[in-house]
Amino acid sequence: MNRRPLLSFTICWIAGSSAGYLFSGHRLLIYIVGCLLLVGIWATSRGIRWRTAAVFGLAIAAAALYWEWNEARNVSLLPEALGKPAIELNEIYVTAAGVITSPVERDGDRVDFTVKLSRIGMDQQGGQTKDAAGELVAVQIKLQAESEIAVAAGWQRGDKVLIEGELQQPQAARNFGGFDYRAYLLTQKIHWLLKGAGTASVKVKPPASWQPSEILRWSDAVRAALGAEMDRLFHEPHAGYMKGLVIGIQKDLDPETFKQFSQLGLTHILAISGMHVAVYVGVILFVLRRCRVTRETAITITLLLVPVYVLLSGAGPSIVRAGLMSMIALLAARFGMLKDGMNILAASALLMLVWNPYLLLSVSFQLSFLVTAGLMVYTPLAAPLFRRLPRWLGSTVSVTLIAQLVSFPLTIYYFNQFSLLSFLANLLLVPFITFLVLPLGTLTLLLGRFWNAAALVVARFAEFLNNVTFAGVERVNGFSAGVLIWGSPSLLWICGYYALLYGVLYILKRRTEVKLAPQYMEDETRPLSELEHPGDDNRLHHKDRSGGALSPHQLFPIPGSFRWSGPAAVLCAAGMALLLYRGYYAEDLSSGTGAISYLDVGQGDSILITTPEGAHILVDGGGTVSFGDREEWRIRRSPFEVGAKTLLPLLKQRGIHRLDAVILTHGDQDHAGGLQAVLEGMPVSSLLFNGTLTGTEEYGELMDTALAKGVRIYAVHQGQMLAPDDETRLFFLWPEPEEDSHTLLHEVEDQNHESVVFRLEMNGHSFLFTGDMDHAAEEDIIQAGQQFGIGESGPVDVLKVAHHGSKTATSAAWLKFWNPAAAVISAGVNNLYGHPNAGVLERLSDSAAAVYRTDLQGEIQLRVRKEGVTVRHKL
Numbered sequence: 028m029n030r031r032p033l034l035s036f037t038i039c040w041i042a043g044s045s046a047g048y049l050f051s052g053h054r055l056l057i058y059i060v061g062c063l064l065l066v067g068i069w070a071t072s073r074g075i076r077w078r079t080a081a082v083f084g085l086a087i088a089a090a091a092l093y094w095e096w097n098e099a100r101n102v103s104l105l106p107e108a109l110g111k112p113a114i115e116l117n118e119i120y121v122t123a124a125g126v127i128t129s130p131v132e133r134d135g136d137r138v139d140f141t142v143k144l145s146r147i148g149m150d151q152q153g154g155q156t157k158d159a160a161g162e163l164v165a166v167q168i169k170l171q172a173e174s175e176i177a178v179a180a181g182w183q184r185g186d187k188v189l190i191e192g193e194l195q196q197p198q199a200a201r202n203f204g205g206f207d208y209r210a211y212l213l214t215q216k217i218h219w220l221l222k223g224a225g226t227a228s229v230k231v232k233p234p235a236s237w238q239p240s241e242i243l244r245w246s247d248a249v250r251a252a253l254g255a256e257m258d259r260l261f262h263e264p265h266a267g268y269m270k271g272l273v274i275g276i277q278k279d280l281d282p283e284t285f286k287q288f289s290q291l292g293l294t295h296i297l298a299i300s301g302m303h304v305a306v307y308v309g310v311i312l313f314v315l316r317r318c319r320v321t322r323e324t325a326i327t328i329t330l331l332l333v334p335v336y337v338l339l340s341g342a343g344p345s346i347v348r349a350g351l352m353s354m355i356a357l358l359a360a361r362f363g364m365l366k367d368g369m370n371i372l373a374a375s376a377l378l379m380l381v382w383n384p385y386l387l388l389s390v391s392f393q394l395s396f397l398v399t400a401g402l403m404v405y406t407p408l409a410a411p412l413f414r415r416l417p418r419w420l421g422s423t424v425s426v427t428l429i430a431q432l433v434s435f436p437l438t439i440y441y442f443n444q445f446s447l448l449s450f451l452a453n454l455l456l457v458p459f460i461t462f463l464v465l466p467l468g469t470l471t472l473l474l475g476r477f478w479n480a481a482a483l484v485v486a487r488f489a490e491f492l493n494n495v496t497f498a499g500v501e502r503v504n505g506f507s508a509g510v511l512i513w514g515s516p517s518l519l520w521i522c523g524y525y526a527l528l529y530g531v532l533y534i535l536k537r538r539t540e541v542k543l544a545p546q547y548m549e550d551e552t553r554p555l556s557e558l559e560h561p562g563d564d565n566r567l568h569h570k571d572r573s574g575g576a577l578s579p580h581q582l583f584p585i586p587g588s589f590r591w592s593g594p595a596a597v598l599c600a601a602g603m604a605l606l607l608y609r610g611y612y613a614e615d616l617s618s619g620t621g622a623i624s625y626l627d628v629g630q631g632d633s634i635l636i637t638t639p640e641g642a643h644i645l646v647d648g649g650g651t652v653s654f655g656d657r658e659e660w661r662i663r664r665s666p667f668e669v670g671a672k673t674l675l676p677l678l679k680q681r682g683i684h685r686l687d688a689v690i691l692t693h694g695d696q697d698h699a700g701g702l703q704a705v706l707e708g709m710p711v712s713s714l715l716f717n718g719t720l721t722g723t724e725e726y727g728e729l730m731d732t733a734l735a736k737g738v739r740i741y742a743v744h745q746g747q748m749l750a751p752d753d754e755t756r757l758f759f760l761w762p763e764p765e766e767d768s769h770t771l772l773h774e775v776e777d778q779n780h781e782s783v784v785f786r787l788e789m790n791g792h793s794f795l796f797t798g799d800m801d802h803a804a805e806e807d808i809i810q811a812g813q814q815f816g817i818g819e820s821g822p823v824d825v826l827k828v829a830h831h832g833s834k835t836a837t838s839a840a841w842l843k844f845w846n847p848a849a850a851v852i853s854a855g856v857n858n859l860y861g862h863p864n865a866g867v868l869e870r871l872s873d874s875a876a877a878v879y880r881t882d883l884q885g886e887i888q889l890r891v892r893k894e895g896v897t898v899r900h901k902l
Contacts, residue, residue, distance in 0.1 A: 032079065037373035039086035044380060044387050046087070047094025055091060062087045090380075097384050103218035105194075108157040109149060116219075117196050122156065123147040123221060124189045128163070128240070130247045131182045132278055135663035138168040138179045141217065142188060164221045165197075165212060166190060171225035173660045178226040184247050185240040189230040192223035201627040201885035203901055204515070204680045205673065214385040246338040250274060253339070253472065260475050260486045265493050268297075272460070273468040275299040275341040282665045287500045290510060292431070292438060292449035296460055298391070299340040301349040301399065306465070307336050308353050323361060330357045344379070344386060345395040351375035352399075368403050372396065390441050394434060401433030402426060408532035411539045427454045432528060436521040439513035439610075443679035447509040456496060464492050512709065514682025516610050523606055530599040538596065613682055621755065621789045621891035623825075626677065627881040627901070628669045630831065630855030630862070631697035632798070635678070639790055639891075640752035642687045646796055648674055650700020670701030675708045685710040687751060690743075690785070692798030693778035694721035699729060706732045715749075717762050717783050718742030719775040742772070743783060745811070756788040760808050761800065779830060780804055786823065790893045793822075795845060797829035797836070805829075805841045812844065822846035824896055825889065826876070827853070832863020842874040849877040849898070856882045 046058045063084045070080035106113045109121075129141035142164055148156035170176065182188075197220055200207035212218070223229060234241075257270045264281035271277040277285075277297055288294050308329055315325035337350035355371045376396050379386050386392045406429050413421035431450045439445055446452070467489040474482035503509075516524075622637040628649030636644040649669040678686075689711055691699055705711065706729070714733050720726065733740055744764040749757040761784035775781050782798030826847035829836035831854040850871050854862040863880065871878050879887045885901030 031367065031370055031373075032082075033370045033377075034373040035079075035083060036086050037377045039083045040090040040377060040380065041387065043087040043090025044094050044384055047091040047098070047384075048387070051095075055095070059088050059091055090384075093381075094384050101213060101216050104160045104162050105147065105219060108147060108159055113196065116194055119149060119194055120192070121147055121149055121194050121221070122189065122191050123159065123164070124156065124187070125159070125164075126234075126240075127182065127184050127186045127188055130184060130250075131179065133170075133176065133179055134278070134665070136170045136661040137663065138170065138182075140166050140182070140184075141215075142166050142190070142221070162219075163215070163217045164194075164219045165217050166192075166221045166223070168192075168223045168226065168229060170661075171227075173658070175226040176660065182229070182231055183233075183244055185234050185238060185244040187232045187234065190221060190223055191228045192221045195220040195222060199902070201881075201901055202673070202677055203624075203886055203888065205677060205886075205901075214388050216385075242338070246342075249339060250276060250341070254279070256472060256475050260471055260482055261490065265486075265490045268493060269468045269471075269489070271297040272465055273472060274339065275343065275346065279664070284497065287497070287504055289442070290444070290504050291446050291452040291500060292434075293452060293456060293500070295394075296457060298343065298345055299349075300345040300395065301352070302461055303340070303465070304333070304336065304346070304349040304353050306461075308333065308357075326357050326361045330354055330361070333357070344389050344392040347379060348375050348392070348395045348399070351378060369400070372399055372403070390437070394437055397437060398430055398434050402429055405429045405433060405529070405532055408529070408536045411536050414539070423458065424454065427457070433525075436516065436524050440515045440521065443515060443676070443682075444510055444512050446504075447511065448503050448506065452500070452503055456499070459492075460496065464489060464496070467492070507710075511611070512679050512682065512684045513611060514613050515680055516613070520606065520610055524603075524610075527599055527603045527606060531596070531603055534596040534599060611682075611684075619754075619790075619892070623787075623794060623889040623891065625827070625851045625853055625879075625881060625887040626674065627885045628673055628701065628853075630858045630860070631669065631701070632692070632827075632831075632853050633669075633674055633701060634796065634827065634853075636787065636789075638751045638755040640754065642751040642755070643683050643685070644688045644690065644751065644757075645678075645686050645702075645705065646690045647692055647698040647798070648689070648701030648703075648705055650696045650698060650702075652696050652700070668701070668704065670704030671708075674701045675704045678705070678709060683709070685712065688713045688715060688749070689738075690783060690796075691716040692783040692796070693717055693781055694719070694723070694726045695778050695799060696723075696725060698798065699726060703729050703732060706736055706738065711736065711738050713739040713741060715741050715743045715783070717778075717781045718744065718765065718772060719778070719781050720772050721776075721778060722774040743785075754790050758786045758788070760784045760786060760811075761804050763807070779835070782829075784808065790891050792824045792891055792896055794825045794827070794889075795823045795847070796827045799830040799833075799836075801830070801835045802838055805836060805838055809840060809844050822848070824848050826850045828863065828867065828871070830862075831855075831858075831860070832867045832880075833860070834864040834866055837867045837870065839870050839873075842870055842876070846874070847876045849879065851887055852878065852880045852882075854880065854882045858882070 042062065043059075046055060046062070050058050066080045066084045066087075069075055070077050075083070103113065106116060109116060111119075123142070123144050124146040125142040125144040127140050128143045131138060131140040133139075144159035144162045144164060146156040147159040168179065170179065196218075197209040197212050199209040253274050254270050254276050257273070258266045260266075261269050264284055267279035267281055268284060271280045275298065280297065285294065285297075288297065311329045311332060312325055315328060316322075320328070333350050333353050337346055340346045352371050352375045355374055359371070379392070406425055409425045409429055410421065413424050415421075416424065428450060431453065435445060467485055471482050471485045471489060474485060619639045621639045622635075624635040624637075626633045626635060626649070630652070631649035632647040633649040634646040636646065638644070651666075651668050686705070686709060689702060689705070691702065691714065693699075694716075703725070711733075720730075730740070743759045745759060745761055746764065747759045749759075751757070762781045779799040780801050780803060782800045782804065784795075784797050784800055784804065787794040787796065823845050824847070826842075826845055826849070828850050832852040852863045868878070879898065879900060881887060883902070887898065887900045890897045890899075
């Protein structure tokens with residue numbers, strides 16, 4: 028700490044900022060006082076000087092207060108400007124004037140950009156506008172015709188705009204652990220969405236005079252031109268891939284390619300980072316030195332060109348970090364100051380966090396700085412372990428291994444999966460792409476301006492190498508057993524992981540050094556020089572025969588001097604193994620407790636059942652319903668799909684490694700659509716369905732995927748029973764069995780009537796699941812009730828209301844027959860169908876059942892213990 032005060036100060040600043048984020052009020056005060064006491068104790072024990080302790084304590088307190096100050100300012104001023112509370116401003120029509128402050132991006136029929144408002148009003152003619160005090164809003168324009176694409180392409184950062192549209196609050200997380208879009212936009216100081224229809228809703232005027240934003244405007248134009256050049260030189264999907272690799276434009280990357288790279292932990296290759304900056308700086312310095320430019324002048328010129336590269340690469344957190352580190356290092360080289368890499372990294376982090384404290388919450392910022400710091404701290408410990416390898420290979424292996432180990436906790440925290448083959452893939456592909464494909468892509472871009480034929484030849488060769496890369500990645504990803512799903516660990520778990528990792532590597536390094544040290548017998552004559560001044564620290568400066576500095580173990584090799592390393596190594600290794608085991612098999616539920624989660628998937632159904640002994644059953648998967656074929660220009664590169672964007676991430680985030688069963692109640696898209704992503708992204712043991720087909724392409728693809736994945740498929744019917752564990756039983760009440768069970772599956776257009784209905788008995792409580800069943804199915808089940816023991820089992824604790832609360836089900840007779848204590852309705856917010864029906868809500872009220880709704884309360888979770896059922900909901 029005393030040797031690296033800047034690093035220590037930055038660590039204290041990050042600790043204070045983290046406290047400001049995690050706590051508030053008296054809890055924050057208690058945290059700050061506690062930290063100050065620890066610093067004081069540290070100084071009292073003479074670990075640091077009192078003056079240094081005061082500076083560190085001041086850093087913690089100042090960072091926490093700085094965060095609180097930014098939080099207090101990060102509020103919307105529109106309610107005050109428009110004279111209405113925020114809840115009344117949601118979904119009102121406004122006219123807003125301002126300046127575009129971000130690149131304008133188009134995906135299919137949607138254009139997105141950010142506007143800094145100057146005026147806003149609820150008058151559609153814009154006559155009664157109020158000062159908007161520079162508030163940022165995220166603008167979304169839905170194009171109405173293909174001809175509007177060219178109009179939107181002319182919009183640029185810095186343009187003055189007048190927009191008519193609907194003001195909306197961003198969507199908050201509606202499921203426990205789900206992505207919170209509102210919180211994400213808050214880190215960018217954005218509180219509202221402004222949605223317009225067509226380019227006619229936007230009036231654009233270029234800036235009248237030069238502004239500082241012209242620099243960013245120029246950067247956007249150059250990046251767009253470079254991207255267009257890439258599109259001209261490369262075929263798809265190579266154009267999108269090379270744009271991400273060379274100039275950091277990732278929006279055009281093929282989603283399937285990104286998915287394949289993501290599964291192997293290779294997406295960092297597509298983000299401009301330290302390696303790109305190092306190559307860029309190295310090439311410039313090499314060229315300038317070859318041109319006989321003096322060392323000082325070459326460093327100065329390179330220093331001035333680094334910000335240009337940062338701007339042209341998109342200025343993301345990782346490239347800004349790398350650019351700042353390079354500039355500080357160049358300054359240090361120029362003036363002979365601040366040569367320590369950790370201090371340079373600390374200076375970069377401190378500058379960025381003072382500029383924008385919310386960067387602390389950025390995944391890119393965290394990964395970039397943590398991996399860089401980890402390489403500096405852990406690589407020297409790991410390097411001796413690979414001493415038997417050639418120097419270049421040992422260095423590559425140690426750096427790759429440490430990068431994987433350091434990034435592992437954040438990878439599983441944010442992405443909830445890790446490939447066992449990630450190390451091998453990074454070891455082989457990162458050098459291949461960085462030192463071969465990346466230079467070829469850059470060379471193609473440079474040649475394209477003045478030697479097109481040569482540029483095309485190089486491009487074709489780069490595409491060949493890309494095909495080899497894609498094929499290799501796809502082949503490795505075919506080993507699905509190598510991908511492990513992890514639940515998001517706690518902060519304490521992450522800290523423990525890094526501490527144990529350091530301990531394991533440190534002990535291994537010491538043991539390696541001891542083995543390398545020359546050993547002497549007790550009676551063996553030693554050189555007198557090794558016995559002189561045994562207490563003098565200057566002995567460390569003695570030289571060996573090769574001229575290198577001798578280590579203490581070489582100077583005084585005492586047999587058994589590191590015997591304590593054996594137990595310590597075992598202890599650290601055992602601690603790491605236990606930590607990983609607990610992290611992988613972490614359970615949110617106490618032993619013997621079951622759970623039922625009615626997930627909010629919009630207008631659809633998806634329910635996760637976890638039995639007391641840990642079996643996982645998914646009932647339906649939601650699905651995004653599309654109406655008719657869309658024109659090609661409207662199709663988005665990565666459209667929202669419930670299964671891939673909501674359901675699968677939730678299952679992974681909760682640490683579910685395998686689904687023991689998926690129950691598809693019927694084949695409608697709002698129940699079956701999301702299961703495609705689930706089957707592709709997670710192991711599933713069995714699929715239970717109603718025994719019919721829909722005849723649609725999507726349903727056929729779902730069944731083909733299940734067969735290809737080796738999922739056991741069962742058609743269930745009335746009278747069957749499933750027992751996942753000793754405390755859980757599923758009794759299937761519908762559909763009726765086929766008269767000839769050996770007939771081929773037949774297509775049924777009206778899937779609602781054929782919905783799978785079952786009663787769940789768990790820990791002595793009962794729950795009814797109904798899919799989209801109709802009145803006719805209800806009547807048949809009631810009539811057959813005594814035959815299957817329904818009447819003898821008594822009322823149900825919770826009823827899942829059929830068909831999202833539609834009037835086609837949930838009759839008074841049905842409610843009287845089951846007499847539920849509570850009912851859950853799964854419906855989308857402001858859905859087009861008017862669900863739930865007012866008559867159904869009235870009948871539920873008359874039956875005295877407590878009603879829970881996903882459209883109002885988000886995800887609804889039940890904890891099922893033998894003593895009773897407890898309920899909580901997200902909103």
